[in-house]
Amino acid sequence: MTLSEENYLKTIFHLYDQHQQEVSTNAIAEVMNTKASSVTDMLKKLADKQLINYRKYQGVTLSEEGRCQAIAIIRKHRLWEVFLVEKLQFSWDEVHEIAEELEHIQSDKLIERLDAFLGYPKKDPHGDLIPNKEGEFSEAAQTLLSELKDGDRRTLVAVKNTSKEFLVYLNKMEIALGDTIEVLSKEPFDNSMLLKVNDHKVSLSATVCRNIYVND
Structure with missing residues (x-):
């Protein structure tokens, strides 16, 4: 999967999580600062890979596989944020952009060792929940x-x-x-x-x- 495809899956996940409804092309374009036509082209590619459920003019949701992939990216992002703040003394306003790059590293072994090294944190430096390796989020009270x-x-x-x-x-x-x-x-x-x-x-x-x- 390309870096761009991963970013689209993550964006769709967050937008659906916020609104609990099919995500529109325009909403994705606004978040990703791109043209709606470019979004449509990418959605067709993701649909061909069975990573999303896409209905033209209706919106998009993640397939089960797409959701798993998106959660894995989010898990990596948030673990890297914890590492940057706790171990490298970055402030919480500095880590997002760096984690955006680190989240695309393709090594499950590295992430599992990072999780263990950090003591299996439940939240990132902003208080967002970190899913476990099974992709499960704990309840947030x-x-x-x-x-x-x-x-x-x-x-x-x-x-x-x-x-x-x-x-x-x-x-x-x-x-x-x-x-x-x-x-x-x-x-x-x-x-x-x-x-x-x-x-x-x-x-x-x-x-x-x-x-x-x-x-x-």
Whole structure:
């Protein structure tokens, strides 16, 4: 499988996971920053390899084999992110692009040894679940920060938005995984929140709060 084909499978997996419905050509084109016609050409190739279920003008889903391949790529990506942060001291906003390259290494033995070396981690540095070698994800008991009420106290366990810009913003606000967050007040007008994060206060917009997960 080519690098481009792997990227398409991963993109389809994430889009379906977000919306739980057939993924449109335009949605794939937007994420991958390419033309819809180019997406259609690739979808035909993936369908010929029986990696996707493709209906013209209807959308696309992964076949069982395609889903297995996508999960394997995601597993490699997230394990490499753990390695880069824990062993090479990269920050969580630096690792995505590097892991994008490392995830295409074709060696099952390397990945299994990497998993063991890291102590079989369950989550990556952004709080995303890491599937095991059977492709299974553990259950995530989490909710969005935006759903909390005044006085609620939780632990930050993951971020929904893993873009470099968002992670840099959280660094600037001195917010990280594992932090204790207490809701001091929620503004009815715009749903912004005044929070106590560990020992300092911070005000976050509704958009930011909708991109942070805390434990249930």
